[in-house]
Amino acid sequence: xxxxxxxxxxxxxxxxxxxxxxxxxxxxxxxxxxxxxxxxxxxxxxxxxxxxxxxxxxxxxxxxxxxxxxxxxxxxxxxxxxxxxxxxxxxxxxxxxxxxxxxxxxxxxxxxxxxxxxxxxxxxxxxxxxxxxxxxxxxxxxxxxxxxxxxxxxxxxxxxxxxxxxxxxxxxxxxxxxxxxxxxxxxxxxxxxxxxxxxxxxxxxxxxxxxxxxxxxxxxxxxxxxxxxxxxxxxxxxxxxxxxxxxxxxxxxxxxxxxxxxxxxxxxxxxxxxxxxxxxxxxxxxxxxxxxxxxxxxxxxxxxxxxxxxxxxxxxxxxxxxxxxxxxxxxxxxxxxxxxxxxxxxxxxxxxxxxxxxxxxxxxxxxxxxxxxxxxxxxxxxxxxxxxxxxxxxxxxxxxxxxxxxxxxxxxxxxxx
Amino acid sequence: xxxxxxxxxxxxxxxxxxxxxxxxxxxxxxxxxxxxxxxxxxxxxxxxxxxxxxxxxxxxxxxxxxxxxxxxxxxxxxxxxxxxxxxxxxxxxxxxxxxxxxxxxxxxxxxxxxxxxxxxxxxxxxxxxxxxxxxxxxxxxxxxxxxxxxxxxxxxxxxxxxxxxxxxxxxxxxxxxxxxxxxxxxxxxxxxxxxxxxxxxxxxxxxxxxxxxxxxxxxxxxxxxxxxxxx
Numbered sequence: 001x002x003x004x005x006x007x008x009x010x011x012x013x014x015x016x017x018x019x020x021x022x023x024x025x026x027x028x029x030x031x032x033x034x035x036x037x038x039x040x041x042x043x044x045x046x047x048x049x050x051x052x053x054x055x056x057x058x059x060x061x062x063x064x065x066x067x068x069x070x071x072x073x074x075x076x077x078x079x080x081x082x083x084x085x086x087x088x089x090x091x092x093x094x095x096x097x098x099x100x101x102x103x104x105x106x107x108x109x110x111x112x113x114x115x116x117x118x119x120x121x122x123x124x125x126x127x128x129x130x131x132x133x134x135x136x137x138x139x140x141x142x143x144x145x146x147x148x149x150x151x152x153x154x155x156x157x158x159x160x161x162x163x164x165x166x167x168x169x170x171x172x173x174x175x176x177x178x179x180x181x182x183x184x185x186x187x188x189x190x191x192x193x194x195x196x197x198x199x200x201x202x203x204x205x206x207x208x209x210x211x212x213x214x215x216x217x218x219x220x221x222x223x224x225x226x227x228x229x230x231x232x233x234x235x236x237x238x239x240x241x242x243x244x245x246x247x248x249x250x251x252x253x254x255x256x257x258x259x260x261x262x263x264x265x266x267x268x269x270x271x272x273x274x275x276x277x278x279x280x281x282x283x284x285x286x287x288x289x290x291x292x293x294x295x296x297x298x299x300x301x302x303x304x305x306x307x308x309x310x311x312x313x314x315x316x317x318x319x320x321x322x323x324x325x326x327x328x329x330x331x332x333x334x335x336x337x338x339x340x341x342x343x344x345x346x347x348x349x350x351x352x353x354x355x356x357x358x359x360x361x362x363x364x365x366x367x368x369x370x371x372x373x374x375x376x377x378x379x380x381x382x383x384x385x386x387x388x389x390x391x392x393x394x395x396x397x398x399x400x401x402x403x404x405x406x407x408x409x410x411x412x413x414x415x416x417x
Numbered sequence: 418x419x420x421x422x423x424x425x426x427x428x429x430x431x432x433x434x435x436x437x438x439x440x441x442x443x444x445x446x447x448x449x450x451x452x453x454x455x456x457x458x459x460x461x462x463x464x465x466x467x468x469x470x471x472x473x474x475x476x477x478x479x480x481x482x483x484x485x486x487x488x489x490x491x492x493x494x495x496x497x498x499x500x501x502x503x504x505x506x507x508x509x510x511x512x513x514x515x516x517x518x519x520x521x522x523x524x525x526x527x528x529x530x531x532x533x534x535x536x537x538x539x540x541x542x543x544x545x546x547x548x549x550x551x552x553x554x555x556x557x558x559x560x561x562x563x564x565x566x567x568x569x570x571x572x573x574x575x576x577x578x579x580x581x582x583x584x585x586x587x588x589x590x591x592x593x594x595x596x597x598x599x600x601x602x603x604x605x606x607x608x609x610x611x612x613x614x615x616x617x618x619x620x621x622x623x624x625x626x627x628x629x630x631x632x633x634x635x636x637x638x639x640x641x642x643x644x645x646x647x648x
Contacts, residue, residue: 289633289635290626290635291635326463326626326633328463328464328466329466376635392635392637392638393637395634395635395637395638395641396641404632
């Protein structure tokens with residue numbers, strides 16, 4: 001345990017000092033950290049999954065508190081929790097499938113007899129509760145005894161019944177940990193390859209002689225545009241520079257080095273140019289459950305300009321950016337103010353920023369927010385590693401990736417901080 | 418209530434057992450709906466922030482529970498409450514809220530647009546949530562949602578999941594209207610027709626989010642959840 005604690009502290013420090021740039025790097029490092037936490041966690045005989053979940057949760061809460069704005073951390077923590085639950089569930093259903101099966105079928109016949117004429121409120125509520133509490137998989141299994149029977153028979157074939165109970169459990173727990181680590185590895189792999197997965201879809205969206213507009217720099221966008229270029233599409237890219245960090249300059253440089261026709265414009269020229277644009281393609285910081293986007297500052301303006309001219313506004317986002325929370329007051333709560341030094345040269349403006357003069361507070365204030373919130377109605381399409389989706393479809397992806405349990409449990413500590 | 422009676426599949430054994438079964442069902446249902454309201458109140462807390470003004474329309478136990486929980490959490494907020502003609506549901510709600518020491522203001526139903534610029538969020542309950550993600554609620558909800566939409570204010574609906582109904586109303590007159598007598602205070606000539614519908618339908622387009630015991634949902638999620646409930 002001591003060395004994981006050191007790792008955790010190190011990572012916490014980095015998060016607090018905002019040393020990690022970009023949600024992908026954060027997501028990958030979070031997943032790697034949680035993997036080592038899981039592998040270091042001592043194996044207890046009973047309630048293995050519970051112990052793992054508690055361990056991950058304890059670390060996860062610290063991580064989320066360290067940088068509540070970096071939603072990718074929370075996302076990955078929830079994904080890992082979900083993985084543990086799923087693996088545990090598949091193992092328990094396999095192990096005690098027989099018992100469960102009879103109990104479930106009893107319940108079912110009971111219910112069926114009750115709500116013969118019309119669907120009963122009790123049944124509705126039962127369904128509601130089961131969708132609320134356990135992951136969707138369990139309800140699926142409960143609903144179809146046939147599918148539960150399959151793992152049962154296969155597992156009974158594997159474990160001979162003569163074995164002692166503890167040995168059986170031990171193998172089960174070890175298998176759980178192994179499976180979980182395997183699944184987390186897969187998750188890390190997914191995060192690493194999400195660029196390619198998204199870029200693969202580029203040719204479907206970018207057509208010959210189109211004009212694409214983007215703002216700032218995003219690795220996903222770069223890969224996406226280059227993938228289309230590699231497939232022999234010729235098109236032109238307008239890059240808005242993305243003040244005050246001017247990452248658009250870097251993107252323009254990268255695009256030119258890959259042989260793409262590029263035009264660099266200022267952020268304030270977006271509206272002037274948008275009428276010539278066929279499609280806006282941008283990256284995101286995070287995607288919320290209602291389909292809203294937390295994006296680099298300036299994108300809301302671009303989205304509004306795009307809407308005014310009916311230009312499709314496409315957001316590229318890897319699945320690690322999908323956040324299961326609903327934003328409330330996102331412009332303030334999910335934002336971060338960066339140093340004014342990005343805007344001004346302190347030497348030149350030192351007079352205006354002098355705290356000593358007059359009232360004790362400087363007359364000049366500099367506000368440098370990092371993010372914008374783009375409401376879902378301004379987004380035409382999300383392209384994730386699983387394909388293109390409507391903003392209103394985001395909740396479905398979220399239901400696939402996260403279990404409902406973790407949303408509520410995790411949200412409390414975040415809200416408290 | 419119709420759910421309680423509808424469920425029990427009284428297979429005519431004898432009256433007493435049927436009766437006890439009904440009562441049992443009803444109690445279970447009451448418990449369930451109480452639990453649901455608690456969950457909804459918990460979920461919606463994040464959306465009530467200090468210093469906000471909330472407009473409510475009609476008497477809804479869920480909305481009451483939401484506001485009660487917010488008050489217990491020491492949030493500072495103001496509530497605007499419509500009168501809720503003709504059965505004065507707003508007065509009932511304001512009585513209850515006044516007991517909780519929440520700052521209240523009563524409005525006549527026609528003052529909604531007038532006060533909307535002071536309002537931060539609109540909270541309504543629902544009599545039913547339909548498949549499109551829209552809601553059926555007390556008369557006047559539709560126009561409040563329209564006003565809120567045009568002024569860019571979020572409209573939140575608090576509804577338990579048992580209110581999900583498998584209907585798809587295409588317009589206001591699509592459902593059999595529930596009628597309700599209206600007292601105008603003065604005699605109305607017999608030749609004059611009176612609109613007595615008690616409820617209207619608010620299309621999903623005008624709603625921001627629904628708080629249910631299944632979680633916070635966007636209107637477009639409702640049809641999906643409905644299919645799962647009725648599977």
